[in-house]
Amino acid sequence: MSWMRKYLTLLLMALVSCTPGRAPFRAEALVGAFGPAFGPNAEYGLSGHFSFIADGLAVVGGGCNFPGDDPLAAGARKTFYSEVYLRDGQWKKAGELPQALAYACTAPVEDGVLLIGGSTPEGLSSGVLHLCIRDGELVLSDVAPLPCGLDQAAACALGGRVFVAGGNDAQGASRRVLCLEDGRWKGFAELPEGLVQPVACVTEDALFVFGGFNSSASPKDAVSHGWRLAFASGEWTRMEYPSDSLTFTGSAGALVDGRYLIFAGGVNRTVFNRAVNTTEPDYLFRPVGAYRFNPVLYCFDTRTMGWSTLATDGIYALAGAALASDGHHLVVTGGELKPRIRTPQVIDIQLKDL
Secondary structure (H helix, E strand, O other), rough: OHHHHHHHHHHHHHHHOOOEEEEEEEEEEEEOOOHHOOOOOOOEEOOOOOOOEOOEEEEEEEEEEOOOOOOOOOOOOOEEEEEEEEEEEEEEEEEEEOOOOOOEEEEEEOEEEEEEEOOOOOHHHHHHHEEEEEEEEEEEEEEEOOOOOOOOEEEEEOEEEEEEEEEEOOOOOOOOEEEEEEEEEEEEEOOOOEEEEEEEOOOOEEEEEEEEEEEEOOOOOOOOOEEEEEEEOOOOOEEEEEOOOOOOOOOOEEEEEEOEEEOOOOOOHHHHHHHHHHHOOOOHHHOHHHHHOHHHHHHHOOOOEEEEEEEEEEEHHHHHOOOEOOOEEEEEOOOOOOEEEEEEEEEEEEEEEE
């Protein structure tokens, strides 16, 4: 391919990717909450937890919060959890992880999910577990560990391969893309920049990585672009968002129909970037609306590289929520309403074809 043709191809991809299009679905939402099974701290909600759907039933586990009368106090203690819950009509406890864990990532695999990395009260974890639900109970087994401790990464899987992109390791924002294949983790690629809290998905021909916070940039940046790695060429292509004020840092994502990546929540780029690059003594003490978390349910089409909006509602204005999918049924659980303040909210979303 000549340099001019390559340039025009990349330009066309950029123009298409940032042009809003017709939504493939209509989103219908029903809002509920965690149940009494979550214990006395349920009212404080969760963030940094994981979720998936097993045989049509939502599963939520791990995570952390700031229980107590004053979660914004200087001495407020973050509490990590190991419990795993299943919603079968009502929420009930299905089991426990070997240790309290938050900020892990998950990837769907045969008969369950892989729970990858994360943070414990003692620090970063390199552990990987296979989780599934049998007869209403959690069943877990060990999988080959990561080569290093890693949290706040993104994971996805397809065709027997599991990918882990970005995250936070002992050196800071990671550029690594790891791949688990045939029971072994190996280095697969390097992102063009280190990204913490990205969202990722994989198709037959490409790996997509969106959002994320580049803590190594100067100034630090909750990025307003994504990256596409073409498997055939091994090259990364930058993908622009519908607005340069948009970031998917702190968003939750799920792939639907093997094609559409749905995003829920995320921080506001302007507010977040100002807070991480300057000293703002009042940052924790502002009203919820001042943080301007993303209230839009966005959809990205991995075939056309186009964006669309499925819904706009304050119920989606969350950071650090979890999003699980089963066909056209999505479940958004927990998340922050503002720094340190979590919600026990559960949103069931049905995607209706248009």
